[in-house]
Amino acid sequence: MGPGMTFSEPETLDEVCSLLSKDPEARCLAGGASLVAMMNAGLLAPTQLISLRKIPDLGAITSMPDGSVKIGAMARHNDVAAFSGFLGAQRIISAAACRIGHPAIRNMGTIGGSICHADPSADYPTAITAADAVVSILGSEGARQVAARDFFVDWLETTLEQGEIAVSVTIPPDPSNASVHYEKFTRADGDFATVSVAACLGMSDGVVQTFRVVVGGVAEKPVRSPEDEAVFIGRPLKDSDIVEFSAALEALCNPIDDMRGSADYRLKLMPRLISRALKRAQADQLVSDSGETA
Amino acid sequence: MTESNDIPIRLTLNKSLKSVFCKPTETLLSLLRDGFGLTGSKRGCNQGLCGACTVLIDGKPMRSCLTIAATCNGRDVVTVEGLLENGKLSTMQQALVDSGGVQCGFCTPGVAIALTSLLREDPKPDRTKIREALSGHLCRCSGYIKIVDAAEAAAEKAGS
Numbered sequence: 001m002g003p004g005m006t007f008s009e010p011e012t013l014d015e016v017c018s019l020l021s022k023d024p025e026a027r028c029l030a031g032g033a034s035l036v037a038m039m040n041a042g043l044l045a046p047t048q049l050i051s052l053r054k055i056p057d058l059g060a061i062t063s064m065p066d067g068s069v070k071i072g073a074m075a076r077h078n079d080v081a082a083f084s085g086f087l088g089a090q091r092i093i094s095a096a097a098c099r100i101g102h103p104a105i106r107n108m109g110t111i112g113g114s115i116c117h118a119d120p121s122a123d124y125p126t127a128i129t130a131a132d133a134v135v136s137i138l139g140s141e142g143a144r145q146v147a148a149r150d151f152f153v154d155w156l157e158t159t160l161e162q163g164e165i166a167v168s169v170t171i172p173p174d175p176s177n178a179s180v181h182y183e184k185f186t187r188a189d190g191d192f193a194t195v196s197v198a199a200c201l202g203m204s205d206g207v208v209q210t211f212r213v214v215v216g217g218v219a220e221k222p223v224r225s226p227e228d229e230a231v232f233i234g235r236p237l238k239d240s241d242i243v244e245f246s247a248a249l250e251a252l253c254n255p256i257d258d259m260r261g262s263a264d265y266r267l268k269l270m271p272r273l274i275s276r277a278l279k280r281a282q283a284d285q286l287v288s289d290s291g292e293t294a
Numbered sequence: 295m296t297e298s299n300d301i302p303i304r305l306t307l308n309k310s311l312k313s314v315f316c317k318p319t320e321t322l323l324s325l326l327r328d329g330f331g332l333t334g335s336k337r338g339c340n341q342g343l344c345g346a347c348t349v350l351i352d353g354k355p356m357r358s359c360l361t362i363a364a365t366c367n368g369r370d371v372v373t374v375e376g377l378l379e380n381g382k383l384s385t386m387q388q389a390l391v392d393s394g395g396v397q398c399g400f401c402t403p404g405v406a407i408a409l410t411s412l413l414r415e416d417p418k419p420d421r422t423k424i425r426e427a428l429s430g431h432l433c434r435c436s437g438y439i440k441i442v443d444a445a446e447a448a449a450e451k452a453g454s
Contacts, residue, residue, distance in 0.1 A: 006299050007318035007364045029362060033342060036360040039319060040340040049318060051365050102430020103408070104348050104355040189429050 009051040013058075013138050013167060019050050021140040021163030028052055028165060030074055030113035033105050052112075058167070059110070061085070067173030069093075073112025073166050077101070080111060088174030089131060089200035089210060095182040096127035096198060102190045112166050115151065118158045118221070121192040121260070125152055126216030127182065129224055130198035131171045139164035152221035176210040178202030179284035183277035185269055187260060193217045194261040195269040199277035201237070203285045208232045213245070213274055218253040218266050225249055237282055239275075246271035303367035308332075308376030316363040323347045323358040325366075326373060334374035334403045338432070345431035348404035349373045355411045374403035377410055386410050389448035390441065397435035405431050409445045418449055 010016050020026050026048035029035060038044040052058055052074055059074035063085040071080060071093070081098035100106055100114070100123045114124040115135065128135075128148040135151045137144050140163040148169075151159050160166065184196040195217040202210030211232040215223045228248040232241060250270065255263040300315040307330065316325055323340075326332045326349070338344035340359050347359040350372040358373075377384045383391065386409050396402050405428065412419055412427040419427070424445045428438060 005318045007301055007362070009365075009367075029365070032360045032362060032365075033357075036321065036362060037341045040321070040359065049362060049364075051362070053365055101342075102345070103427060104345065104357050104430055105342060107354045108356050108360060 005047060005049075007049045007051065009054045011054045011056070013055060013165065016050055016052065016055070016165055017138060017140045017163055019048065020165065023048055024162050026050055028112075028116075030110040030116075031076065031108040032113075033101070033109035034113055034117040034119070058112075064170075067175075069171045071111055071169045071171065073168055074110050075112075077106035077109045077111070077114075078103075081106065086171070088176060089178040089180060089202070089212070090171045090174055092127050092130050092180040092182060092198050092200055093124075093133075093171055095180055096123040096184075096196075099123055099182060099184050105190075111169055115169065116158055116160065116166055118152050118156050119192065120152070120155065120219060120221050121194075121196070121217040123182070123184065123193065123196065123216070126193075126196050126198045126214050126222045128169055128171075129222040130180075130200055130212045130214040132212070133172070134170045135166050136168045136170065137164050138167050149222070149224055155220045174200070174202070174210065176202030176204070177288070178210040179281040179288065181277040181280040181284070183273045183280070185273055192260065195266050195273055197270075197273045197277040199274070199281050201278060201281035201285060203237065203282065206236055207234055208237055213249075213278070215249060215253075215270055215274065217260075218255045218270055220254060223249055223252050225252060237278065242275050242278055243271065246274050249274070301364045301367075303364055305366045305368065306370045308372055318362075318364065320363045321359055322349070322351075322361040322363045322366055322371065325363040326358060326371075332373050332375050336400055336403060338400065343430075343432070344401070345404040345408070346401050348407045348431070350376075350407055350411060353411075353414075355408050372407075374406050377406060384410065385451050386413060386445070386448040389444040389451065393440050393444035393447055395436060395441040395444035397433075401431055401433040405433070405441055409441075409448070412445065413449055413452065417453060419445065421446070 027046040029049045029051045058072045060072045061075050061083050062070045077097045077100045081094050133148040135146050178200045181199045184193045198214045200212040211229045255266040257263050304313045336346035338346035342357040342360045348355050349358045390396050408427050424442050
């Protein structure tokens with residue numbers, strides 16, 4: 001900690017943006033679960049901590065009239081996990097939130113903190129990409145909206161520029177009422193994923209209507225290929241297509257060796273987890289289909 | 295010694311109101327141990343992984359090592375010392391002792407906080423629920439069985 005280090009708790013977002021724009025080494029403090037851990041490890045020494053806890057309603061989770069769900073940046077993992085207003089593919093968000101860390105971490109950590117930290121092995125980056133979410137960003141130059149798949153840029157790096165803050169994540173409605181499955185492989189419960197798969201699958205009359213599969217932990221950011229997803233639409237879900245899809249995704253991967261698994265191991269896990277996630281989502285679709293007709 | 299950028303905060307700590315100055319990056323864990331001499335909460339990993347520093351903040355278990363002390367202004371903090379009832383171990387604490395759930399003791403403060411919180415939310419948890427509440431609390435002595443036994447025993451005693 002430097003002698004000039006300061007702490008503030010502004011009450012407006014404009015004030016936050018102003019502080020951020022003047023100091024490249026200032027950091028927003030949300031739940032602390034990632035930021036303070038990095039400070040404790042000596043990896044980061046911000047010149048300013050800007051606590052977001054006094055900003056009104058930044059943690060709200062709201063069902064909007066158009067069916068989308070707006071999640072404020074300060075919404076805690078436990079609150080997102082327990083939110084009952086997600087429908088169809090939107091539920092991939094709560095499915096991932098309840099797998100983040102441990103109970104005490106889920107009481108602290110926030111969706112804004114998690115996505116801005118942008119660890120590709122974390123749960124939210126993969127989930128919000130699969131949900132086709134949009135991140136709302138406010139900066140001293142104005143507001144902008146960025147699709148989740150464009151929000152993540154590199155290892156621990158997002159599209160946020162100096163002076164900008166992510167204020168909410170909007171999850172669009174899913175008229176196809178897709179099933180979801182979040183498949184997370186870890187060596188120990190509550191750890192970051194070795195590999196994770198967020199799958200949203202909607203089927204009607206035996207053919208695929210909605211197909212989104214995003215893989216975490218295998219590259220610098222979540223891996224997704226809309227072109228390869230499009231192949232599934234309007235056809236029955238076939239094992240051979242899933243095998244080809246996994247092979248196509250592998251070309252987009254850039255895995256690393258670390259204590260959670262080698263790069264090779266990650267690539268061997270990926271097709272198995274994709275297949276498992278889709279099978280579970282499909283089984284869930286069959287249950288909800290028969291429920292509708294009964 | 296206070297410096298110009300020290301932050302004055304007031305918090306409720308184990309049911310009594312405290313006013314104190316803290317450094318901008320000081321964690322709640324450091325404030326508790328070094329500022330208040332409450333050494334029950336332990337510094338294990340300092341990364342939020344081991345659970346030994348867990349305290350209740352506004353009634354919910356959180357990691358004091360990942361909490362910047364200045365953000366506790368106006369909040370309610372309870373440490374393992376604050377679980378005592380009339381100067382005696384609480385039902386949950388006593389059950390940990392009686393069931394052999396305390397060995398080296400390093401994880402115990404965090405475990406006691408987590409299980410106290412669990413029993414407040416769910417007075418009759420099954421063993422799966424108890425294990426879920428204990429996830430994120432590393433114990434290298436017990437194998438957890440005795441700790442789960444203790445939570446069951448405390449639930450039974452509180453319900454009788």
